Amino acid sequence: MRALGEAIRDAFLIDPGACTVNHGSYGATPRAVLAEQDRWRGVMEAQTSRFFNRVLPGALREAAARLAAYVGAAAEDLAFVPNATTGVNAVLRSLALVPGDEILMLSHVYGAVRNTARYVAQQTGARLVEAALPWPRPDAAEMVASVGAAITPRTRIAVLDHITSPSAVVVPIAEMVALCHARDVRVLVDGAHAPGHVALDVGAIGADWYTGNAHKWLFAPKGCAFLHARREAQAGLHPAVISHGLGRGFVAEFDWTGTIDPTAYLAIGTALDFHASLGGTALMARNTLLAAEASARLAARLGTETGHGNGIGGAMATVRVPGSATAEVALALRGRLMDAGCDAPVHALGGALWLRISAQAYNAAADFERLGDILQGVL
Ligand SMILES: Cc1ncc(COP(=O)(O)O)c(C=O)c1O
Structure with a gap:
């Protein structure tokens, strides 16, 4: 498999200064695909x-x-x-x-x-x-x-x-x-x-x-x-x-x-072709592992838990964040993250607040450490 994470980021137009950990909402299109x-x-x-x-x-x-x-x-x-x-x-x-x-x-x-x-x-x-x-x-x-x-x-x-x-x-x-x-x-x-x-x-x-x-x-x-x-x-x-x-x-x-x-x-x-060139099924497995590890690490930092287990996870994962579980609080937290240069959806589910992360080819563990820093600052 090709080197991923930072090594592949330039294949996209992603702002290098932003903390991009929400591929799930709108994706990111590679330069080669935009050229076609x-x-x-x-x-x-x-x-x-x-x-x-x-x-x-x-x-x-x-x-x-x-x-x-x-x-x-x-x-x-x-x-x-x-x-x-x-x-x-x-x-x-x-x-x-x-x-x-x-x-x-x-x-x-x-x-x-x-x-x-x-x-x-x-x-x-x-x-x-x-x-x-x-x-x-x-x-x-x-x-x-x-x-x-x-x-x-x-x-x-x-x-x-x-x-x-x-x-x-x-x-x-x-x-x-x-x-x-x-x-x-x-x-x-x-x-x-x-x-x-x-x-x-x-x-x-x-x-x-x-x-x-x-x-x-x-x-x-x-x-x-x-x-x-x-x-x-x-x-x-x-x-x-x-x-x-x-x-x-x-x-x-x-x-x-x-x-x-x-x-x-x-x-x-x-x-x-681009997806296949990054590994295809191997890329999906790598992203799933990265999301699982990153969400577990974030949960440990926050002293909370992940929403996953039982083999139901993919390249997106959720982490419980402290705070009262209302739609308004969830929206406000996402807004504060966005103001701080990062985006991750937050939802009130089952009486708690849950933050969703996405792991795509251009992500590496360091992105989620940065998200953790921003999140802890915002909280
Ligand atoms: C489960 C689900 N259904 C539908 C949509 C809508 O996708 P789109 O905006 O591309 O129509 C989304 C978007 O995130 C989604 O998560």
Whole structure:
């Protein structure tokens, strides 16, 4: 594996003066990937009509095929979307729900996804139900059981995070999907954090729909994500934006949703190559180890605990921080960290405050020592 940490930082545009330990929120795009995106911008702007009519349709499908092969899917079942939020909106807003139907989510669901479900519930008379994720240090079997306990005869869809946002838990997603299917519940997996973070095989997970971001852990430019729909789950599915492709099938509907800059999608091959050049699965394992060690060290410094254990961690980890566990206190602490030159999300979970760290290729143990210094100063 190539030398990582400080040795690789110059491959990114990251401010050397900042304490960058929050890859999970928005990712960081390597210079090489941005250069490939720029190259495509040049092709686009040289002859826009030719690009959109003649070049883009084929180039988009080629890019989709590369990404599909990486995530274990067939290219014709995968379409690009600008972000996971858009993927979630497409699925939830395509459902024909009736009053009393239930939308099941994990209690650690991402706020924007909860809002989307709430909006759909308001429009249709459906109800939101949350499965309480055990916390901290959840056990895989307990997590699956909490989903099972929340399913009722009215559950129409389960929206399950592959990796939770506030708590950074890698959930036993295949087991949860199997359980939901056994109980006749369709599943949308929100894999916003999964591609490039954990080994991903969308086909093996078997969800009806899976959306994931390439712009977080897979090094793609911002605005590069995908929606996968199993063949049987494509009927009745429409993008959040309706355009020329209406009624012409999954690929036609999703490949054109109006004029946008699609160059983030077209740079996916370079992003995948970059990820592989840093080790691919070895990089993911290295990041997971770094996050585990760094969170344990931070917890020791603070005299607290980590949220992880039981093998449910990935390249993000959480540490309990002292303070009263309200959303306002969490937001204020994150603000003070940002003022001090560092960013790390803080959430109130299970009666305590939890700080999330991310370990990506450009990070090393020293970054988290610096975070610890800043955090102790701020606290
Ligand atoms: C679990 C989860 N879902 C969805 C999203 C939304 O991602 P995006 O802003 O790329 O749509 C995030 C973002 O962090 C997330 O953590």
